[in-house]
Amino acid sequence: MRVIGVPRRRVDARAKVTGQTRFADDIFLPRMAYCKLLRSPHPHARIRKMDTSRAAAHNGVYLVLSGKDLPIEYGILPVSQDEQALCVDHVRHVGDPVAAVVAREELTAFEALDLIDVEYELLTTIADPEEALATPAPRIHEYGEEGNIHKRVSLEFGDVEQGFAEADEVFEDTFFYQGNTHLPIEQHASMAIKDPEGKLTIWSSTQTPHYLHRALAKVLQMPPGHIRVIATPNGGGFGGKSDPFNHEIVVAKAALLLDRPVKICLTREEVFYCHRGRHPVLMKFKTGVKKDGTITGMHLQTLIDGGAYGSYGVASTFYTGALQTVTYHVPRYKFQGCRTFTNKPPCGPKRGHGTVQPRFGQEVQLDKIAEKLSIDPADLRLRIAESSNAVTANFFRLSVVNLSECIRRVVKNSDWKEKFRKMPDGRGVGLACSAYLTGAGLPIYWNKMPHSGVHIKFDRGGGVAVFCGATEIGQGSDDVLAGIVAEVLGLETFDIRLYTGDTDLGPVDLGSYSSRVTIMAGNAALQAAERGREMIAEAAAEKLGVPKERLRFADKRVFDSAAPEKCLTFAQAVCNAEARFGTIGTMGSYTPPKSPALYKGGGVGPSPTYSYTAAVVEVAVNPATGWITVPKIWIAHDIGRALNPTLVRGQVEGSVYMGLGEALMEEQEFRRLPKKLSHALVHKFPSMLEYKSPTSLDMPEVITELIEEPDPRGPFGAKEVGQGPLLPIMPAVANAVYDALGVRIDEVPITPEKIMKALAEKKAGRTPRFGPNHFPKVNWPEALRVPPPWEGGDGNAVNDVPRAAKHNPEKEKVLSP
Amino acid sequence: MILVTLPIESQKTAHIRLTLNGEATDVSFAPYKTLLEVLREDLGHTGTKHGCELGECGACAVLLEGKAVLSCLLLAVECDGKSVLTVEGLGADGKLHPLQDAFADLGAAQCGYCTPAILVTAKALLDSNPNPSREQIREALSGNLCRCTGYQQIFEAVEAAMIKIAGKTSC
Amino acid sequence: MMRLPLFEFRMPRTIDEAVLILDGEGPKAMPLAGGTDLLPNMKRRQQVPKTLMSLRYIEDLNRVRMEASASRLGACVTLADIAADPRFRNGLTALAQAASLVATPHIRNMATLGGNLCLDTRCNYYDQNYEWRKAIDFCLKKDGDTCWVAPGSLKCMAVSSTDTAPALIALGARVRLVSRLEEREVLLGELYNNDGLDYIKRKPNEILAEVLLDSLHGWKSTYWKLRRRGSFDFPVLSVAAAARFTESGVVEDARIVMGSAASRPLVALDAAKTLVGRPLNGESIAEAAVLAARIAKPLDNTDFDMSWRKRVTGEFVTCALRELRGDDVSGERLSYMRTHSH
Structure with missing residues (x-):
């Protein structure tokens, strides 16, 4: 292969290094106006009255919008249509937008915000899930399970109590994973115009143009065919630009009303209010094991802080329990998850969506299990790692699984056997593993259409243009498309023109989330390219008088593999084919393969294939202050095949970076002022300075190894890499801290203060740990009981109506706008 | 609504002449604007980005008289008579600067948003120290946050460019 | 994008011209040096001066004069210049270290020594956008009535966050303040009030023109800074220590100053006093560390837990004094500060 597997310059690199990549805020149009949003200063309130007249009369102001101008509710999930572009009568967190000002200058718009008079009636605020459980009223939303519980799920795959009864040891541990945010360096921006024909075009830093397209059609009540969404290259996404956002809808509406371009670019503070980041999750793991480490059963409970809106939260809830079975063999598994609403910016999908928090708990608990059983944690994991082509207890079908090889490589590279429990006091190593989806098996809204489509146009000059809805967020999706098409057609990536992320030009791709683009857009591109090659080959075979099977495509030529001088240039071959066809x-x-997980909730977690990762982290901790540094990290990732190894390595190292930030310092923290004096519940520090993202001086050396065994489901065998490698970092740091000082930090982030508190416990002769000690009582619904495959299960719950027979009027309603 | 007068903030009453990427450039702008705003909005140089506008991310770095500074914290009126280099001025004669080539080849630009600022910062480093150590590169780039790469491929690209530049100047 | 509020812009060429402007405009005019503190504050509407007076064009403020007996540093010398200048070594090491640890390389290329000495006090309830501050109904330091750090307090508890002031106080520096009618020299240690709102004794009509240092022959000094990351962050605790030794290693004179532990740099007089007449041994260092930590009273308005910050005070004093006596503490230094510079 000439292109695939070769480290090379990505197709969009030149634009990026010359500053020519056109991000959303880089678009300037004649007559454009600027939009600013007035946001609620209250965490929870009713809007009593609003008077926008002073702002509207302000010199330079073109338009003021309020909730009544855009009352239709929307949201990313059909089951959570709970957002309004501008709140009509209920604000749910500090930063919820209530009005918009459009003006000639951004400064004018900003200053005019202060001229809008809003009267609020304050409501009781809810700061965390325990408060939400204890405070059923006032409700933050009028839907959901009950009170302020958004979603509750209970699933049982086999009799988990039986599993504990068969165990030699049963471990119970509680963990807390603090919320954190994506912090893309690019702030969200959008520009909308009424185009010359009177239709709407919007450029936006979105990871999901198709879903934005649907939301705009719904809220603006326009035919989708009259709306064009162009996803500009994202200056970082990480999941934070995956929802349709209020500001996008507002500028679209304003552009239609004013018939002039309207732009908005959020401030950093506003980006923190968009959030959709990592959910804070309290977890309780109960795991039974045999003396040799074999897991006999696992019961996981999660309590999830959802923030003020649904967002992807229903999916996130299932994700906190979905992938525990995908790494290690768990024969009996029970999962209960509960997401509550709170008066904080909504949480959603961040890199590793919902699976990161329980991965932390599981991997730290495994470290504890290994110690108790006197088994090396690497060896323990090798014993229990899942195998290729298995179907898990919760009916996820695995493809190629190379977890064991990942473990062996990091053990070797890090010199694990010489370091683990052998380093001097204050130094330690920790190991952890993970698995992640290569694309969500189901779309956000129920439909039977493909998840990704690619159209290729072949030009008489030999030019090849690829059209696809896939969205470039920095991960290299354009390069994936170009690489695959170039490889199939024997061209260079430079020969491929890309038209992506544009709902008018390309077929739908669902978006850059769930690590789905390489496998889904990639396979679609592969199919389109192969179909093109087939036509060109058929015509060329006729022309050259060579059997079609002998033709090869390489070096921009089509030639006879038996007599390479018998050839057409690629351009000649295209003309020849055009003349013929x-x-x-x-x-x-x-379209992803059908999942055997037929039970309700089985839609979250299936994937065409899963990636695997193992990591070893070394730490140095000062016992006098708890100050922690990370000198080095070794990581091995089961990639299937690296389409462009340069980019794959970048994704691994970038994941390690983000994981290390979460492990050590990143926190989306909130502050409530003394209740007697204030109603405030604010983000503690919505700024780049105080939200701590590691700098170049904080990043250790990372040794990356890619494990390549092509996966039959991936294009050229490729699996995902953008998210999986983040997951093992946090637990590996926690496990390394234990190796260094003998204290457990069962909470993320792992800070010097927490280490000192754990050391104090140790000194006092108590359990040497820092972390949560209880899991509150939740009224769990009766579990759906799904017998695992080895107990004769067919993927349906025995106490629910089988999936196929069920009629779902709600979902159908959402489909027709 | 018809505006009787222009709002004060849109009046381009300030005027400076600077050398932008080697070219004498005149520009009029509203006097409250920072160099960042004038570059992007009044001079059409959108290569310079912004991530916070408060000096907390480094995405808006440009070279002022050869030194890496933050254009978001620099009043444009104070740039009169000064030379400013942005990413648009890095290449010459239709060719990319060795730093740009190395960043493109070695994966140092992922989303590309922090890239322009890192490129000019790295140029300032190599201009003043043609042979920096890895530690010196880390230090010089410690004011540029990157959320994508984990920095390693950026360090490697700066080192590759350093070698390429050294090879060029020695022959 | 965040926008500055409107302002009038003045660019005097001499100190005389500058103080005349300040005198005429009153407190609504503010001097602008590097801009790295004032401009973010203006964008957040914490400070909204009617007039910005640039100091960039006053040549006198950019001079460094160093002689054996004394040094004079112009207020507009950049922190990068101080960090890079080989003349700032030996006795002056603490200053060079402090300057080199401020924020980021870019900010050090812009920020000035005078600006860092006049740095506005900082607080997690204050260093926020206008909209955020509206959500807490503002605070005592700006537009509000309550200090949210300590709601009973009549005084603003914002934190002195300058790196160079603790270092220069440890070096016994003075500053020259110039107004239209007078000129005065103030010991830097006496320039600050322990009040986050009224934190500096520079009058609105005065320019901090120069930093003056007597000879530091025989002195050794060092600066330790605590912050979460290797760059960007303001100090959440810092320790500057300076000492002069006899040939046999007995401390003749010493100063220990703690930054970011109150609304002003704190001079640890007792801690320094206990060292005088003794060699820096385990015992004297431990005593000094305890005495210094005693006066540090960090509050919950910066990064990190306040009790933990207090705990680090003793550790940093110990490290700093061990460094002064010649121990190799480069490992600890690199671990905390994450940078090899200085």
Whole structure:
């Protein structure tokens, strides 16, 4: 192969290094106006009255919008249509937008915000899930399970009590994972115009143009065909630009009303209010094991702080329990998850969506199990690692699984056996593993259409244009498309023109989330390219008088593999094919394989295949202050095949970076002022300065190794890499701190203060740990009981109506706008 | 609504002449604007980015008289008579600067948003110290946050460019 | 994008011209040096001066004069210049270290010594956007009535966050303040009030023109800074220590100053006094560390837990004094500060 697997310059690199990549805020149009949003200063309140007249009369102001101008509710999930672009009568967190000002200058718009008079009636605030459980009224939303509980799930795969009864040891541990945010360096920005024909076009820093397209059609009540969404390259996404956002809808509305371009670029503080980041999760793990480490059963409970809106939260809730079975063999598994609403910016999908928090708990608990059983933690994991082509207790079908090889490589590279429990006091190593989806098996809204489509146009000059809805957020999705098409057609990536992220030009791709683009858009591109090659080859075979099977495509030529001088240039071959068949354009599409998980909730977690990662982290901790540094990290990732190894390595190291930030310093923290004096519940520090993202001086050396065994489900065998490698970092740091000082930090982030508190416990002769000690009582619903495959299960719950027979009017309603 | 007068903030009453990427450049702008705003909004140089506008991320770095500074914290009126280099001025004669080539080849730009600022900062480093150690590179780039790469491929790209530049100047 | 409020801009060429402007405009005019503190504050609407007076064009403020007997540093010398200047070594090491640890390389290229000495006090309830401060109904330091750090307090508890002031106080520096009618020299240690609102004795019509240092022959000094990351962050605790030794290693004179532990740099007089006449041994260092930590009273308005910050005070005093006596503490230094510079 000439392109695939070769480290190379990504197709969009030149634009990026010359500053020519056009991000959303880089778009300036004649007559454009600026939009600013007035946001609620209260965490929870009713809007009594609003008077926008002073702002509207302000010199330079073109338009003021308020909730009544955009009352239709929307949201990313059909089951959580709970947002309004501008709150009509209920604000749910500090930063919830209530009005918009559009003006000639951004400064004018900002200053005019202060001229809008809003009268609020304050409501009781809810700061965390325990308060939410204890405070059923006032309700933050009028939907959900009950009170302020958004979603509760209970699933049982086999009799987990039986599993504990068969165990030699049963471990119970509680963990807390603090929330954190994506912090892309690019702040969200959008520009909307009423185009010359009177239709709407919006450029936006979104990871999901298709879902934005649907939300705009719904709220603006326009035919989707009259709306064009162009996802500009994202200056970092990490999941934070995956929801349709209020500001996008507002500028669209304003542009339509004013018939002039309207732009908004959020301030950093506002980006913190968009949030949709990592959910804070309290977890309780109960795990039974045999003396040799074999897991006999696992019961996981999660209590999730959802923030003020649904966002992806229902999916996030399932994700906190979905992937525990995908790494290690768990024969009986029970999962209960509960997401509550709170008066804080909404949480959602951040890199590793929902699976990061329980991964931390599981990997730290395994470290404890290994110690108790006197088994090396690496060896323990090798004993229990899942195997290729297995179907898990919760009916996820695995493909190629190379977890064991990942473990062996990091053990070797890090010199684990010489370091673990052998380093001097204050120094230590920790190991952890993970698995992640290569694309969500189901779309956000129920439909039977492909998840990704690619259209390729072949030009008489030999030019190849690829059209696809896939969205470039820095991960290299354009390069994936170009690389695959170039490889199939024997071209260079430079020969491929890309038109991506544009709902008018390309077929739908669902978006850059769930690590789905390489496998889904990639397979669609592969199919489209192969169909094109087939036509060109058929015509060329005729022309050259060579059997089609002998033709090869390479070096921009089509030639006879037996007599390479018998050839056409690629351009000649295209003309030849066009003469034979008419204009050449091919289509490819991809739909993930059907999942055997038929039970309700089984839609979250299935994936065409899963990536695997193992990591070893070394730490140095000062016992006098708890000050922690990380000198080095070793990581091995099961990638299937690296389409462009340069980019794959970048994704691994970038994941390690973000994971290390979460492990040591990143926190989305809130502050409530003394209740007697104030109603405030504010983000503690919505700024780049106080939200601590590691700098170049904080980042250790990372040794990356890629494990390549092509996965039959991936294009050229490729699996995901953008998210999985983040997951093992936090637990590996926690496990390394234990190796260094003998204290457990069962909470993320792991800070010097917490280490000192744990050391104090140790000194006092108590359990040497810092972390939560209880899990509150939740009224769990009766569990759906799904017998695992080895107990004869068919993927349905025995105490629920089988999936196929069920009629779902709610979902159908959402489909028709 | 018809505006009778222009709002004060849009009046371009300030005027400076600076050398922008080697070219004498005149620009009029509203006097409250920082260099960042004038570059992007009044001079069409959108290569310079912003991530916070408060000096907390480094995305807006440019070279002022050869030194890496933050354009978000620099009044444009104070740049009169000064030379400013942005990412748009890095290449020459239709060719990329060795730093740009190395960043492109070695994966140092992922989303590309922090890249322009890192490139000019790295140029200032190599201009003053043609042979920096890895530690010196880390230090010089410690005012540029990158959320994508984990920095390692950035360090490697600066080192690759350093070698390429050294090779060029020695022959 | 965050925008500055409107202002009038003045650019005097001499100190005389500058103080005349300040005198005429009153407190609504503010001097602008590097801009790295004032401009973010203006964007957040914490400070909204009617007039910005640039000091960039006053040549006198950019001079450094160093002689054996004394040094004079112009207020507009950049922190990068101080950090890079080989003349700032030996006795002056603490200053060079402090300057080199401020924020980021870019900010050090812009920020000035005078600006860092006049740095506005900082607080998690104050260093926020206008909209955020509206959500807490503002605070005592700006537009509000309550100090949210200590709601009973009549005094603003914002934290002195300058790196160079503790270092220069440990070096016994003075500053020259110039107004239209008078000129005065103030011991830097006496320039600050322990009040987050009224934190500096520079009058609105005065320019801090120069930093003056007597000879530091025979002195050794060092600066330790605590912050979460290797760059960007303001100190949440710092320790500057300076000492002069006899040939046999007995301390003749010593100063220990703690930064970011109150609304002003704190001079640890007792801690320094206990060292005089003794060699820096385990015992004297431990005593000094305990005495210094006693007066540090960090509050919950910066990064990190306040009791933990207090705990680090003793550790930093110990490290700093061990460094002064010649121990190799470069490992600890690198671990805390994450940088090899200085």
